[in-house]
Amino acid sequence: MRARVTRAFSFEAAHHLPWHPGRCRRLHGHHYRLEVTVEGPVGPDGMVVDFDRIKQVVERDVVDRFDHRLLNDFIDNPTAELVAAEVWKMVEAGGLTVAGIRLWETPDSWVELLPG
Numbered sequence: 001m002r003a004r005v006t007r008a009f010s011f012e013a014a015h016h017l018p019w020h021p022g023r024c025r026r027l028h029g030h031h032y033r034l035e036v037t038v039e040g041p042v043g044p045d046g047m048v049v050d051f052d053r054i055k056q057v058v059e060r061d062v063v064d065r066f067d068h069r070l071l072n073d074f075i076d077n078p079t080a081e082l083v084a085a086e087v088w089k090m091v092e093a094g095g096l097t098v099a100g101i102r103l104w105e106t107p108d109s110w111v112e113l114l115p116g
């Protein structure tokens with residue numbers, strides 16, 4: 001049996017998109033919601049991965065790094081897509097095999113990044 005396990009996080013960060021023709025070119029902030037999904041076989045302990053393990057990696061490697069920061073200091077063009085791609089790399093570098101990332105910029109706008 002295989003399963004997908006997801007844990008949600010949130011952080012506050014600023015960004016601006018200098019090339020953007022609209023209001024996104026101006027410096028502004030978002031309350032980002034982040035969902036990290038790990039997929040795999042359910043092991044003998046009945047788990048794919050411990051929720052606490054996801055929390056440990058994502059808080060240390062993503063949330064603590066981005067919270068109350070300017071995302072342009074880390075990513076050249078911090079669109080939701082490219083922030084999600086950076087999150088994917090950071091979480092995998094932390095030792096988890098990511099199956100999907102969802103990043104919400106606002107309560108009604110999000111990006112879903114898929115493997116491949």
Ligand SMILES: [Zn+2]
Binds near residue numbers: 015024028029030105
């Ligand atoms: Zn924005």
